[in-house]
Amino acid sequence: xxxxxxxxxxxxxxxxxxxxxxxxxxxxxxxxxxxxxxxxxxxxxxxxxxxxxxxxxxxxxxxxxxxxxxxxxxxxxxxxxxxxxxxxxxxxxxxxxxxxxxxxxxxxxxxxxxxxxxxxxxxxxxxxxxxxxxxxxxxxxxxxxxxxxxxxxxxxxxxxxxxxxxxxxxxxxxxxxxxxxxxxxxxxxxxxxxxxxxxxxxxxxxxx
Numbered sequence: 164x165x166x167x168x169x170x171x172x173x174x175x176x177x178x179x180x181x182x183x184x185x186x187x188x189x190x191x192x193x194x195x196x197x198x199x200x201x202x203x204x205x206x207x208x209x210x211x212x213x214x215x216x217x218x219x220x221x222x223x224x225x226x227x228x229x230x231x232x233x234x235x236x237x238x239x240x241x242x243x244x245x246x247x248x249x250x251x252x253x254x255x256x257x258x259x260x261x262x263x264x265x266x267x268x269x270x271x272x273x274x275x276x277x278x279x280x281x282x283x284x285x286x287x288x289x290x291x292x293x294x295x296x297x298x299x300x301x302x303x304x305x306x307x308x309x310x311x312x313x314x315x316x317x318x319x320x321x322x323x324x325x326x327x328x329x330x331x332x333x334x335x336x337x338x339x340x341x342x343x344x345x346x347x348x349x350x351x352x353x354x355x356x357x358x359x360x361x362x363x364x365x366x367x368x369x370x371x
Contacts, residue, residue, distance in 0.1 A: 180239045188233035189240060191225070196250050198222045199257050206261045206319070213323045215261065216316070222254055223312045248300060251308060252280050258315040267327065268318045268335070275343055276311055279350050290357055298356040304349030310342025 198218055206215035230247065233239045259273040287297055317335035321327040 180241045180244055184240070186233070186238040186240055187236065188230070188238050189246075191228055191232065192247050192250055195222055195225060196253070199250075199253055203257055203260065207264055212265065212319065216320050216323060219254075219258060219316055219319060223316055249284075251312075252284065255280065255308075255311060255315065258312070258319060262315060262318055265319075265322055267322045268315075272314075272318075272339060276315075276346070279343075279346055283350060283353065286354070286357065290360075293361060295357060295360045298353040301349055301352060303345050303352070307342050307344075307346030307349050310338050311346060314339035314342055 198221065202215050202218045202222060205211045205218060209215075255276060259277060262268050263270065263273055290297060314335050317331055317338060321329075321331035321335060
């Protein structure tokens with residue numbers, strides 16, 4: 164018997180995301196996206212790490228706003244659910260570019276983050292091709308991503324002075340290590356969830 168839709172859930176709720184595009188949460192998300200090139204321009208073209216850090220701080224600290232607005236006003240959309248995590252990865256990648264270009268942290272710190280994110284992104288087309296929905300972002304995954312963003316932000320913030328401010332770099336390391344552990348724990352959990360869904364799909368009898 165097929166599962167019936169939950170008619171008690173309002174359109175645009177987290178239980179029933181809408182097909183809407185021009186919603187307030189989506190506009191907030193696109194506004195955050197527009198800040199990424201500004202951040203890169205300030206840091207790399209203008210060599211103004213202080214101004215870039217301010218823009219990056221706004222970009223990172225507003226990460227929760229679009230989701231909160233979507234849930235508060237029942238404007239959860241399929242587009243928002245798809246693009247918000249992708250834009251977050253773009254923001255992290257932009258911070259990684261600045262960190263590498265300005266030599267603000269060892270290269271391996273960037274590599275371990277980008278490898279994890281790259282593997283998860285590469286998994287999505289495969290899951291889509293097999294009709295498996297992407298795993299829901301877990302609290303552990305959110306905590307890991309939040310920690311990585313703050314660690315990268317602190318690495319960049321330390322670079323406002325020359326030489327970099329030592330105590331800010333210490334804070335960056337204190338944020339980075341637990342964040343990367345949580346990120347990989349979440350990645351393993353996502354992989355297990357996806358594998359279980361694939362196995363369940365392959366074991367479902369096909370109509371003939």
